Amino acid sequence: MEWKPAKSSGIAVYKQIANDIEHRIISGEFPSGSWLPSERLLAARLNVNRSTVISAYDELHAAGLVKRVKGTGTLVSTELWNDADKRLPDWESYVKGGFFQLNNPINRQIYQLVHSGDDIVNFAVGELSPDLLPVSFMQHIQHTMEISQYLGYEHIQGNLKLRDAICAHLKAYRSIDSASSSLLITSGAQQALHLIIQSLLNPGDAVIIEDPSYAFSLPIFHSAGLRTFPLPTFEDGIDPDEILALHKKHRIKMIFLNPNFQNPTGTLISMEKRRKVLDISTKYGIPIVEDDPYSLTEYEGRSVQTLKSMDKDGTVIYISSLSKIIASGLRIGWILGPRSIVNRMADAKQQIDYGHPNYPQWIAAQLLSSEQFDAHIRKLRHGLRNKRDRIIRSLDKYFKGSADYFVPEGGIHLWCKLAIEGTEHQLFKEAVKQGVVFAPGTTLGSSTCHIRLTFSRADDNEIEEGIRRLAEAASRL
Secondary structure (H helix, E strand, C coil): CCCCCCCCCCCCHHHHHHHHHHHHHHHCCCCCCCECCCHHHHHHHHCCCHHHHHHHHHHHHHCCCEEEECCCEEEECCCCECCCCCECCCHHHHHCCCCCCCCCHHHHHHHHHHCCCCCCEEECCCCCCHHHCCHHHHHHHHHCCCHHHHCCCCCCCCCHHHHHHHHHHHHHHHCCCCCHHHEEEECHHHHHHHHHHHHHCCCCCEEEEEECCCHHHCCHHHHCCCEEEEEECECCECCHHHHHHHHHHHCEEEEEECCECCCCCCCECCHHHHHHHHHHHHHHCCCEEEECCCHHHCCCCCCCCCHHHHCCCCCEEEEEECCCCCCHHHCCEEEECCHHHHHHHHHHHHHHHCCCCHHHHHHHHHHHHCCCHHHHHHHHHHHHHHHHHHHHHHHHHHHCCCEEECCCCCCCEEEEEECCCCCHHHHHHHHHHHCEEEEEHHHCCCCCCEEEEECCCCCHHHHHHHHHHHHHHHHCC
16 A cells, blocks of 8 residues: 555645545455555554544545444445445534434423324324314405415515514513514524524533423534523522522523413413523623513413513513414514524524415414404413313323322323322323323423423313323333
């Protein structure tokens, strides 16, 4: 082997070696099934460290060109060729790569189960049941629209009529003053979180999330290389003093909160704690991301004061959507914040999807502006409260005091601690066999022996049966 790597080429030496061997494999000098030179021998020939050759062989192995045989050597793959001119990509190495980390395996399993068509009672996914969807309301809206008007690209920040309708909605229902120029329409609240993380933060930045929380389940925080610091959630929310302690140690860049009927606990941050969190935000210059899908679901119709409505200094980035109050399938969410960051995220969204689809935006604008919207919200609150009461009665009936839960005054989740044998993951496996799914607590935080029961998706007549099946699963552990 006369070739030697050039250390001044600007390409890492191990990559030069890997590239040269790959060329020799393709040309047939090292045919399929043959052995490459030993690491020690090749290092001596090329006058490099053995570790450099090991790195080169690891590169070839990752590309699917060779196999490492422990104690023997490195073998050119026998599965490399279909015929003399074809080579298959090593799809497994691609699957293991990429920017995005995989979702939690249980979350992937839940998705498959609830879309399988099997007889599954769904306490796992945060959607509205058919009886809570404003189907006739939406059909009426669609019948009044002329489709030909809405088939082009939309404004980069979203349809102006929708943004104006959201501004009016925020003022009327959430006491938030806003301007259409400070709004960005997103594909639900989850895309809003992704845009904030990818546009405004850098790898290594320290952020605070609640524990437990929906944010805990999102791989995007770790995919982006962020350092996440979870704060325990109590019945009146997180402890603001803990934010200060973490900031002094780690220089917190952003705080992610779901303060209104939080997912998964259903808790509401107290007014005193809200004021303290806002004071910390303004004193130390730490932005707050308020994720607020549930404030309109307060069962008695009482007004819930959002952090954004209390924000006099512009430190709160406000996220919400129509997924939990109208329909998740519309995929309408939004970000409200300072214009400079909204413009930055709008630019990122344009790079991803060239703006949000306009047809659902026109429907959403009509829905929010309709006189029927208020009646729908009242019906939704009544329906969710009824489902909450049904699931609590069923837990009391079938678990007979062995289920400890927090009773929410709004939202769609019940956070429950079960006195069972085994772990919540073992319960999940047995529950699937019985035909019911839920979210184990450790998929949403560090709490063990907890489960999240989302009661909004199941029909009223399914709820008791679902809890009966869950109790049957618990009895089999």
